Every structure is written in C-alpha cells, then in structure tokens.
Amino acid sequence: MITGTDRVKRGMAEMQKGGVIMDVVNAEQAKIAEEAGAVAVMALERVPSDIRAAGGVARMADPRIVEEVMNAVTIPVMAKARIGHIVEARVLEAMGVDYIDESEVLTPADEEYHLNKRDFTVPFVCGCRDLGEAARRIGEGASMLRTKGEPGTGNIVEAVRHMRKVNAQVRKLVHMSEDEIMTEAKLLGAPYEILLEIKRLGRLPVVNFAAGGVATPADAALMMELGADGVFVGSGIFKSDNPAKFARAIVEATTHYQDYKLIAELSKELGTPMKGIEISTLAPEARMQERGW
Numbered sequence: 001m002i003t004g005t006d007r008v009k010r011g012m013a014e015m016q017k018g019g020v021i022m023d024v025v026n027a028e029q030a031k032i033a034e035e036a037g038a039v040a041v042m043a044l045e046r047v048p049s050d051i052r053a054a055g056g057v058a059r060m061a062d063p064r065i066v067e068e069v070m071n072a073v074t075i076p077v078m079a080k081a082r083i084g085h086i087v088e089a090r091v092l093e094a095m096g097v098d099y100i101d102e103s104e105v106l107t108p109a110d111e112e113y114h115l116n117k118r119d120f121t122v123p124f125v126c127g128c129r130d131l132g133e134a135a136r137r138i139g140e141g142a143s144m145l146r147t148k149g150e151p152g153t154g155n156i157v158e159a160v161r162h163m164r165k166v167n168a169q170v171r172k173l174v175h176m177s178e179d180e181i182m183t184e185a186k187l188l189g190a191p192y193e194i195l196l197e198i199k200r201l202g203r204l205p206v207v208n209f210a211a212g213g214v215a216t217p218a219d220a221a222l223m224m225e226l227g228a229d230g231v232f233v234g235s236g237i238f239k240s241d242n243p244a245k246f247a248r249a250i251v252e253a254t255t256h257y258q259d260y261k262l263i264a265e266l267s268k269e270l271g272t273p274m275k276g277i278e279i280s281t282l283a284p285e286a287r288m289q290e291r292g293w
C-alpha cells in the first residue's frame with residue numbers, strides 16, 4: 001500500500017478549505033478552538049506575539065505540549081518545525097501529528113536549505129510572499145501554502161500584500177503562452193514544471209491560506225475576499241480580551257465573509273483586540289517574513 005502520496009497530502013489540506021486554523025499552546029486553548037469551530041489547531045510553545053516578546057531562539061514545542069493538544073481534540077493537529085530542521089520534523093512525524101508547518105515563526109535551523117518534504121509521509125504547510133517562493137516550496141513537496149504576513153503584529157497589512165502579490169502573479173502566469181513560462185521561471189527563481197502545472201490548472205495546485213496579522217473578524221473576512229482559501233490565526237485570538245468570543249467570531253466571519261451585516265453583529269462588544277504593531281517600527285531582524293527564501 002502506498003501512503004503519503006501528493007494526492008492524499010494535498011487532499012487533506014483541501015478538506016480544511018474555508019476554515020480557520022488556530023495556534024494553541026495547551027489543551028485548554030485547543031478546546032476553545034475546537035468549540036469555536038476551528039478546522040485544525042497548531043500546537044506550539046508560544047503564539048507569535050509571545051515569541052517576539054520572549055526573544056532568543058524559538059524551537060519546536062516540547063513534545064508534551066503537542067501530545068496534550070493531540071489528546072484534547074478530535075480535529076487535526078498541526079505542529080511547527082524550524083525551517084530546515086530535519087530532526088524536529090522527523091520527531092513530529094513520529095509522534096503522529098497530522099500536518100507539519102515548516103515555519104518562519106520559529107528561528108530557522110538552516111538558512112540555505114528548506115526541508116525536502118517529499119521524503120516525508122506527513123504533509124507540510126509552508127509560508128510564501130510571492131509566486132516564486134510558493135512554487136519553490138511546492139517543488140520541495142509542500143502540500144499546502146500560507147502567505148506569511150508578519151506574524152504576531154496584529155497588523156494585516158503584510159498578509160494583504162502577500163496574498164495580492166501571489167494571486168496577481170498567478171493571474172499573469174495563467175495568461176502567458178507556454179513558450180513564455182521558462183523565462184518567467186528564471187525571473188521568479190521557480191521550478192518550470194510547477195509553473196506549467198499552475199498555468200494548466202489556472203490556479204495553484206495546493207490550497208493557500210492567509211496567515212500573520214489577522215486580529216479581528218473583519219481581517220479574516222478581508223483575507224477571504226482577497227482569495228485566501230482559509231485563515232491561520234494565532235496571536236489575534238489568544239492575545240485578545242476574550243479568546244472564546246474572538247475565536248467564534250473569526251470562524252463565523254471567515255465562513256460568511258461577504259455577509260457584512262453579520263460581520264457587524266459579530267464585531268460588537270467583542271472586547272479589546274490584541275494590541276497591534278506598526279510594521280515600520282520593527283527592526284529588520286524582527287521581520288519574521290524575511291526568514292526562508
């Protein structure tokens with residue numbers, strides 16, 4: 001029996017489409033996420049805004065946290081490994097997590113090489129800021145993408161920039177003739193065969209969620225409006241005044257992203273959202289989106 005085929009790995013991400021994946025650091029948060037209607041949870045040691053505040057090296061979570069989350073919920077559990085950290089990824093795979101996020105939110109282990117994700121049975125999600133990066137990650141075997149945004153800032157501007165850019169570049173590619181694709185591959189630094197596949201399909205071959213900076217129901221709906229297949233939220237829920245209320249409202253707004261009256265109702269008396277950070281105040285080395293290539 002063949003396991004871990006592209007079809008199965010990509011299909012699992014397709015089943016999350018239209019949903020919200022929430023970062024959680026313990027069983028209690030995982031249950032809040034599940035009860036709110038999250039399609040999956042991401043087990044990690046700290047949400048991105050706490051990673052920023054803590055400084056130092058951010059690594060894969062303590063396996064006990066991952067286990068605690070896996071035992072607490074029935075929805076799929078994802079967990080993060082550092083970019084290029086083969087052993088963290090193998091450990092998470094051995095533990096039986098449903099998905100691994102090779103994530104720039106953690107401190108990269110390798111500045112040159114991302115994981116060869118084709119070598120694993122477990123599927124991977126990776127971040128991207130443009131089509132070149134998206135195609136490189138798919139070339140390495142990522143079964144799901146998420147735009148990077150700027151995690152832990154509660155500021156949606158980078159998520160918007162990245163989603164618009166990827167989708168504009170896909171539209172441009174789809175309208176190119178096949179004899180123009182090799183030059184585009186050279187310009188984007190992207191694998192030719194992956195670009196051809198995107199052109200033939202008229203879309204990315206894997207789902208692309210939005211991540212990094214979603215802090216309100218309207219932010220989540222905005223990302224869906226811009227073409228995201230779903231949304232990752234971390235700090236925006238668990239650094240708000242009322243995580244259970246924010247979690248439910250963000251799920252509802254993601255599902256009904258063009259029902260503006262509903263989004264108005266959902267946004268009433270939610271409590272205070274997480275405090276945001278203006279991107280221009282971040283030191284260059286604090287920009288998580290620059291990690292990976």
Ligand SMILES: O=C(CO)[C@H](O)[C@H](O)COP(=O)(O)O
Nearest residue numbers: 103151152212213233234235
């Ligand atoms: O998957 C992620 C990145 O690997 C995070 O879930 C996402 O980026 C969270 O960002 P924020 O805390 O800004 O919501």
